[in-house]
Amino acid sequence: MTRCLDIVVLGLSLSSSWGNGHATTFRALLRGVRAAGHRVTFLERDVPWYASRRDMADPDFCDLIFYASVDELLARYAKRLATADAVVVGSYVPEGVKVIDAVSHLMPKRLCFYDIDTPVTLSKLRRGDEEYLARRQIPAFDLYFSFSGGKTIDRLRQEFGASRPLPLYCAVDLDTYRNSGAQRTWDLGYLGTYSPDRQPALERLLMEPARQLPEKRFVVAGPSYPSDIRWPENVERIEHLPPSEHAEFYSRQRFTLNITRDDMIAAGWSPSVRLFEAAACSTPLISDWWQGIESFFPPDEALVIARRSSDVVRALKELDDRQREAIADAAYKRVAGAHSAEVRARTFIDAIENVSPTADLAATDSMRRLPA
Template identity: 50%
Template sequence: MKLVVLGLTLSSSWGNGHATTYRALLDAFAARGHDILFLERDMPWYAEQRDLVDPTYCRLAFYRDTAELRRWSRAISAADAVIVGSYVPDGIQVGRYVQDVAEGVTAFYDIDTPVTLARLERDDCSYLSADLVAGYDVYLSFTGGPMLRQIELRYGSPATRALYCSVDPDAYPVLDLPKRWDLTYLGTYSPDRQPMLERLLVEPARQRPDLRFAVAGPQYPPDIAWPANVERIDHLPPAEHAAFYNSSRYTLNVTRADMVAAGWSPSVRLFEAAATATPIISDVWPGIGTLLEPDREIILAEHGDRVLRILDQDRREIGRAARERVLHSHSAVHRAAELERHLAEAARPVRAVPHILPDDSEKTTDAKRTMA
């Protein structure tokens, strides 16, 4: 299969979770024998922080604006499938261009589904519009559960499918390292995540100055009052993530408010930490138990007191069980197979739900090429 992906970034993991998601998924997809071209908008803040310039599993090319994107019209037209990702700059224009030019399957990959839908409701989404949803042959969503059906009913998507994030276990191995910290958190600053981070990590750190904590990730405001026993790491390259987790007795998973409300929205950090067999303490949201089993593969906490009780225990068996679950259900190999299946199903000429599509937005699919 020839696949073209227009995503936020593959080249830079700075300040976003998109790059590591695409890297793991596309590496595994290419290993299934497919040819991939990744087109990335050349943005200054990523250009200055690139940590991947020549991937072995795909061709990576940059374009300066939507006008220059037309240089790639032949590749987009000839592809068996074209994926446009969330948060792509000028994503509405890019999406319209792809839907006009592509002869194969067109897909939207939403790595931020609850945020996207909230913005669509407010009509202030810069990378997707309601009519474009119906124009994509398949809507691939980081969020599963009831929201999938809502997208089909509310916006007329011909097919909405969950495509959760994943992890490359080879990049996140179990390492025999000394434990530098009792509890860590890895994630970019987000105002709606910060209150839960305060509750589950910062407050416990204040109460237990004898324990060691760390928060790694960029964009945290300088006026946050971190306790003395919380080490701050501004940016941790993906190559250092595994060592970071393996140096932690426990690690924390905290979810953005929109994704908590939607449920079924795991972050890539969740599976990456689990792959290293580091026991995870997580906030609580609908659907988390379908991904990792509470009290066996993950520990759920709503308050700092529970976190402190857990930190006084040795629950390494939780981490080992989580790693086994990831290897069997949430690896990049599994996601690549799911992606292949979703794209192949979307290439079929018969759509299952034409009755929910607006009269003027249903796409004919007779011209879509059947994938091998």
């Protein structure tokens, strides 16, 4: 590092992890950025949904500022945005298209996009849905950080005109996520907000095994599940689990289950932060399959792949403690070596430092001057 960078992030939420995966992703990344000696300001739209459910209102690794509207954002923080070394806008920011146009108009030194939902974003854009990002805006970004790697990076460049698309996977804070030493309470657990496209897999990979193994204990934690779901009697439900309780939750499981959204499966190379968190807590992983998973966690070595209910049942019945511990140890080493907050922060900072503040200005100047 040559000097301290001043970075401003406009994201969906840092203060509340309720019903979104953005908060934990930003927390891990920005904690790593701050530990590396850089300054971060996070600007979050003050919306009732998150305001009433905040579990981190005063972070110790960045300045968290709330704004009520795009007009207030510009009136109060235009100079801050214009003078920062980099401005990073995240996916699903309220009125994201308007925000990006307004920030672009300020001509920041470096304008970046962090897409924590890349497969969803690209699917929406192909349908003409520009909820938080317009297709015309993509070439204006100096860096397009993508939650997905592999062929998605090629698509961003070739189909959508991104000049510098780079994978920036989620990461885990190893100081926060570690095994608590708690007694194993559940044989299999799952942590995730209800999603219609994930529900069939949850039925197949957790609820059906629970019915077949009534002597074992299961748990599902997460909000927004419909009240008409008929949970097996040996499946415990937890409505919401704040990040401060995630490590304890994982530590109490003999296995944890990962289920991937349909868009992420189709894209491949889209690891969930839950995989990294559970691995950091030395909890053995069971996951559905998607292209690229072996580059993060080699099957049978660092996790168990489950396509059918029988795969889960077999793992729960046949893998002994020694085998479970070997899988957990291999996954932990993978995460500690390549997917910690510190590692991801270095990737993020290196990418920013490798782009000159005036790079490609001529190419993007006209786009950045488009009226908001």
